[in-house]
Amino acid sequence: MRVMVFVKATEDSETGPPPTEEMTAMFEAMGKFNEELVNAGIMVDGDGLKPTSHAKRIAFSGPDRKVIDGPFPNPNELVAGYWIWNVKDMDEAVSWAKRCPNPMPGPSELEIRPFYEIADFGEAVTPEIAAHEQKLRDKLSKE
Known part of the structure; x- marks a missing residue:
């Protein structure tokens, strides 16, 4: 089972504080x-993401596209980093997440x-669609 683990943003991660001894210890852990x-x-x-002051959003409405420049409000609803994990089930993912140092x-x-x-x-995926998806995954794994 693949899961994405999001590190939720905070006020600190959105302001991008300068490195400190505490941050160095956190990075080492x-x-x-x-x-x-x-x-x-x-x-x-997995990786960390720059604050949303460096980000853009693309809003869709039918055929229209609108670019919205960051920073974005509500840091606790934003993502500051991520991991992709391959685990046997959600319990294993939770177990690993509980071992994580405070990010x-x-x-x-x-x-x-x-x-x-x-x-x-289910049935919405035809054999042709499944084969196409597998072909793309195989191509990605070779890059």
């Missing part, structure tokens, strides 16, 4: 945790969301 994830075969990918200087949250798998869509 997170590096060790990431190494454990990799060594256990759990971590597929922010103050209070913070992780959110775990499972990916859809092709089988989740």
